[in-house]
Amino acid sequence: MNKLSGKTAIVVGASSGMGRAIAVGFAQEGADIIGLARRVDALEDMASEVRSYGRQAHVRHFDVFDRDAYPDLMRWLDESQLDFDIVVHMVGGGIFALATTDERLQRLFKDHGGKPPFWTITDDDVDRVLTLGVKSAMSTCRYLAPRLMAKGRGSLIVIGSGAGKAGEPQRYADYAAEKGAVMCYVPAIAHELKPYGVAANCLLPGMTYTPRNPSPAAAKPEDCVPAAVFLAQQDANGVTGQWFDARAYQVSQVS
Numbered sequence: 001m002n003k004l005s006g007k008t009a010i011v012v013g014a015s016s017g018m019g020r021a022i023a024v025g026f027a028q029e030g031a032d033i034i035g036l037a038r039r040v041d042a043l044e045d046m047a048s049e050v051r052s053y054g055r056q057a058h059v060r061h062f063d064v065f066d067r068d069a070y071p072d073l074m075r076w077l078d079e080s081q082l083d084f085d086i087v088v089h090m091v092g093g094g095i096f097a098l099a100t101t102d103e104r105l106q107r108l109f110k111d112h113g114g115k116p117p118f119w120t121i122t123d124d125d126v127d128r129v130l131t132l133g134v135k136s137a138m139s140t141c142r143y144l145a146p147r148l149m150a151k152g153r154g155s156l157i158v159i160g161s162g163a164g165k166a167g168e169p170q171r172y173a174d175y176a177a178e179k180g181a182v183m184c185y186v187p188a189i190a191h192e193l194k195p196y197g198v199a200a201n202c203l204l205p206g207m208t209y210t211p212r213n214p215s216p217a218a219a220k221p222e223d224c225v226p227a228a229v230f231l232a233q234q235d236a237n238g239v240t241g242q243w244f245d246a247r248a249y250q251v252s253q254v255s
């Protein structure tokens with residue numbers, strides 16, 4: 001259980017669901033954790049579990065909708081002298097995720113039997129989906145990758161989804177657009193990162209039971225951890241520029 005010993009992972013969206021499971025799973029493999037999200041109490045709970053495995057945990061309130069979220073994060077990392085080897089980006093989820101804190105979207109879901117048609121969402125909803133799921137993933141990569149590049153190694157992992165694969169029938173069009181964008185972006189940056197020794201991959205977890213997705217048929221958040229650990233061990237000489245299917249534990253076709 002020491003596949004990640006000596007490493008530090010920064011997990012953006014570490015307070016619940018798969019991000020929390022990955023943070024704890026990485027700690028069980030010997031990694032120290034830097035966890036970011038809006039709910040600091042939930043982050044502290046995750047940090048306690050990380051520390052119970054003898055690893056260090058640092059947490060910080062972080063909201064991808066704050067204009068200066070990323071510059072402030074970089075300043076905090078410098079001031080706290082925190083370095084990292086692995087970056088995991090989990091934030092996203094389309095209007096489904098936004099609806100957890102938005103009464104108008106909750107009504108929209110209710111009025112349309114849980115599946116609002118694509119033409120019913122507003123300009124503002126589109127902007128927020130892109131900020132939550134696409135701009136945040138791009139910012140995580142743009143701001144944090146140079147730290148890995150300077151070391152000449154490291155691994156970037158961005159959450160994807162089967163929903164991002166073109167041509168598959170989808171429940172939520174905005175979510176398909178969000179994940180499709182990210183799943184094109186990551187293989188593209190992997191090419192640019194290769195000379196710097198850094199891997200970049202998308203993790204496709206399959207339908208997973210979380211507070212936002214309480215389907216009894218879904219996998220457990222912990223089920224994606226072995227695949228995340230595998231991707232965390234990669235650098236530019238290993239698996240990079242891929243979509244990695246956590247359930248099948250294999251590379252999925254990048255089309």
Ligand SMILES: NC(=O)c1ccc[n+]([C@@H]2O[C@H](COP(=O)([O-])OP(=O)(O)OC[C@H]3O[C@@H](n4cnc5c(N)ncnc54)[C@H](OP(=O)(O)O)[C@@H]3O)[C@@H](O)[C@H]2O)c1
Pocket residue numbers: 012013014015016017018019020036037038039040042062063064065090091092093094159160161162204205206207208209210211212213218
């Ligand atoms: N569950 C599934 O079936 C499934 C399948 C494929 C892909 N995914 C993707 O997996 C990712 C994680 O989802 P999950 O299912 O594990 O759900 P989750 O438990 O809701 O996790 C989302 C994480 O993102 C954080 N977050 C949300 N809004 C944020 C913001 N504005 N700024 C910073 N952090 C924010 C949340 O923390 P705070 O609320 O504390 O900010 C939480 O830590 C999402 O991108 C989702 O689309 C999920």
